[in-house]
Amino acid sequence: MRALGATATLTLLAGCSGRHNWLAAAGEEAQSVETLFWVVLAGAAVIWSLVIGAATYAHRAEAKPHREREARRFIIWGGVVLPVLVVCGLLVWGLLILRHITSDDGALTVRVDGERWWWRVIYDTPEGPVTTANEIRLPLGERTLFKLTADDVIHSFWVPALGGKMDMIPGRETTLALTPRKLGNWGGLCAEFCGGAHALMRFDAVVMEPGAFVRWLEQEARPAQVAEGDRGFAVFEEEGCGACHAIRGTEAQGPVGPDLTHLASRDKLGAGIYAMTPDNMARWITDTHEMKPDIDMPAYPGLQGERLDALVSFLMSLE
């Protein structure tokens, strides 16, 4: 039993390490939640010690009668006034944090739509919306406002190292701001059970220098460069991939699956779960449901040899 407890604790602690660690805040909003957590923990430790101390004292001390008024005063101050003050104080503090992290301002606005089981990401720029998927890039030190919604079931948007989580609700828009303070590739995930591939619904939140971010967004806004008569693109069209996927600058405009215009510029494939390599890409197309169960993309086991190779190199060229 004790071994089991120790294992469970170790597993829990291991889950808190690395790029999903909310106790190593890399952003302003995560920092405010972390501070609140440590203050509550320290306060709870003090109150717990006082209560246990009082109980021990009561147990050990010689029983003697107290005056009625004194006893009542002790109960009113210690049992009513103090807890009410502590809880109200924490409530106000928590509400202030909530108001700050959901308030409708930010240098940059990004709309994220939770789909089963991936993320549609739209950057609102003065030149118009820029659509991408499954990866979010943020400029260091700037406040970015996320407008969140969902397609058909509830999801929850969470980048532990950068900020608190926020539900994504169909038919409603919720907001969340993130102000990253450290460069890096921070992990994001869906924190609300949403069905079969819920645990595989992840993304990268990449924090970049502001200059590099602007260049990335400009590149992301451009249409894809598809060479005239590209063999891989021909296969893409023949197989009907364009019915579900969009590649801006081509006839493929399908809105069902992730936008593939700059697919190969993403670090990961399949909503944050596989490295973006040609091998994984080929398996994604032929063994789709072994790679990610339950997804709404059909597998193409019949696609092999030269046609598969051409399709994979075409997709890997979509930088």
Ligand code: HEC
């Ligand atoms: C019926 C619609 C549909 C068709 C047809 C379809 N896909 Fe998909 N595809 C999806 C959906 C939905 C996802 C997202 C799955 C997930 O991660 O939950 C997806 C994901 C992908 C991804 C991963 C994208 C990313 O951001 O990592 C690639 C690559 C891809 N599809 C390529 C193709 C290719 C190539 C074809 C044609 C051979 C194709 N798809 C046909 C619906 C479709």
Ligand SMILES: [Cu+2]
């Ligand atoms: Cu989800």
